[in-house]
Amino acid sequence: MKFISSKAAFAMVMLPALVATILMTQSCGKSGDVDSLYRDPSQPVEARVNNLLSQMTLEEKIGQLNQLSMPYGEGAFENLCDAVSRGEVGSLLNVPTAALSDSLQRVAIDSSRLGIPLLLARDVIHGYKTVFPIPLGQAATFDTALVKLSARIAATEASSDGIRWTFAPMIDIARDPRWGRIAEGCGEDVYLTSVMAKAMVDGFQGDDLTSPSSIAACAKHFAGYGASEAGRDYNSTYITERQLRNVYLPPFEEACKAGCLTYMSSFNDNDGVPSSGNKHLLTDILRGDWGFDGFVVSDWASVNEMVSHGFCSDPKDAAMKGLTAGLDMEMVSGTYIRYLKELVEEGKVSIDDIDRSVANILRVKFKLGLFENPYTGTPQSVKYDKAHLAAARQSAAEGTVMLKNDNATLPLSTDIKRILVTGPMADAPHDQLGTWAFDGEKDSTVTVLDALRDIYGDKVQIIYEPGLGYSRDKNTAGIAKAVNAARNADAVIAVVGEEAILSGEAHSLADINLLGAQGELIEALSRTGKPLVTVFIAGRPLTIAKQVEESDAVLYSFHPGTMGGPAIADLLFGVVSPSGKLPVTFPKSVGQIPVYYSEKNTGRPASGHETLLNDIPAEAGQTSLGCTSYYLDAGFGPLFPFGYGLSYGDFSYSDLAIDKSSYGVDDTIKATVTLSNNGKREATEVAQLYVRDMVGSVTRTVKELKGFKRVTLAPGESTQVTFELPVSELAFYGLDMERKVEPGDFTLWIGGDSDCTLSTDFEVTQ
């Protein structure tokens, strides 16, 4: 069983007592002849690693490479304790409580021969008890400081239950919203994902790794998983080496530079090689090129799955290929613990390979201070701390994107008499938490309906008619009631979207239109002629062209977490101005996918004047269609571009200037622009800097984000925004596969989204 179930309740109450019994009946494993240098924190980490390694039996070494999930069932716990005391387990995931974590740790410390602590792990992906927006929503904040704070809070809360390792950040570039896991990452962009990767690693790991509230980060899924063919989860990828290095790997390299302690190999096979057996990735690039000295864990059973891939003949072969490729710790499939000893004895795996992997794991355990402080050191009271909830509210507000606001429909005024709140996501506490929120609790979650009632209920009459029971609900019976209520209201807030279960792992969709009868609900509400504000709460970009058309204003919130309701209420009534920007392009229709801003120009770029389907006369001759790259039915552009998002201000950009027209490769470009808020409200804008390398040894993309800044301006205020861009950041892997800046001509833009047009040119010389 993968995740904790109701049996966890039994575990919480009964198991610590069982551990006490087990410990009483087991003699302490540590024998007197152990050289305890490794226990001395004043010794350098490498000396401790080597000292401990030199005293380990082959079985104990292999044990460190083995990660198990918390087992349930008759006798399972006793068996686990036995295995831990024999040194057969290096790490556990999904241990549900602090008491249990400490109990198991006690078995490892007091009862195994060398007393090596366990590393306890969990998927703490976007918060623990206080759930933040899903990572896609956090990326939409373009606020690295806030993202770092969110990760810090998640670490603090999770560590109060003994968790010292999270399987995050997920930094897979994803350009296909059919893929359910797009929810878990930072979207389509290399730069945005890279800076968010650093922010999350910094937040999880904290300033001092040995602090009880610091948890090891895990950069996943290494690598290329986001390119799963056709957006179907676990599917194969075909990423060329250059595309891998230019697009998919940079966030992982950034995580490494930030000191990320662990990596997780991905499920996919790229060009025929599953990541868990990919030596080029796990050893040549990760260790050779980047100098990584932490450890790599497999994804769930992905070592064994190399058999299903047809890459390994059987589990033993999989153990051999995984370990020799550089995969240090195996998550749950148990091939290492079963076969590595045999493989060593047969000479198929060298003891050096084993030692290297064990050392990588021990190094992380020492760095985390686990030998000194193995037990939970963070108090339970940190959960749902007020400051945590405030940060979650801020994150959900900053991560919500306003896509439309005709006739200044928003913000709503409290002078308004009656508001209808409708839609299946208006009061869906479980679903607004999103995917990977195992520890979030719906009873502690505030919905849009709760917040509107709570904050504005005494000023405005709030009528609630859900219209539909849940997002896939096809029963239209409630729609008439909602429409009737709309007729008596002054404004309608319709909250629609996707339940949490519709995105995330193994939850890909072939069709990303609104599900159930939600489309009918919006259409019927729109026909009432009442001001219609549609709020989407979803795990991915949906194809919403029709609903955007039908609505007066649109907010889009990627599952916003515990405080999603108050955050959205703050935006609706203008307590906060929307400032979120899209971290991913919104397609007009599923057939446009993949569609992303940082694409190649092609030899026949679209001009914007293409002939569309209905303009083609019958029996048209073949040459009449305009020979550019576009769709007859969908044209060229997306519904909304990357970086797009409105605010209650009215921003304009002017006077773009750079300090020179020609730069050397070691120079830094200083670009400035005047940003003005011509609107009547204070608002925050995310100014974005893009570049294009006009000619390369291989073709370059039409735009690449290279910087952004959040700027808050009062009504009528202007300011000069300055970016400093080292020319070295323009480097890429060209024809010779060397990462370098190629001298030549460049264009630089600054603006409010990836469609911005204010630009200037410069050149780079040798």
Ligand code: BGC
């Ligand atoms: C997922 C990982 C996750 C792991 C542990 C896998 O199925 O792909 O992202 O960290 O399970 O729960």
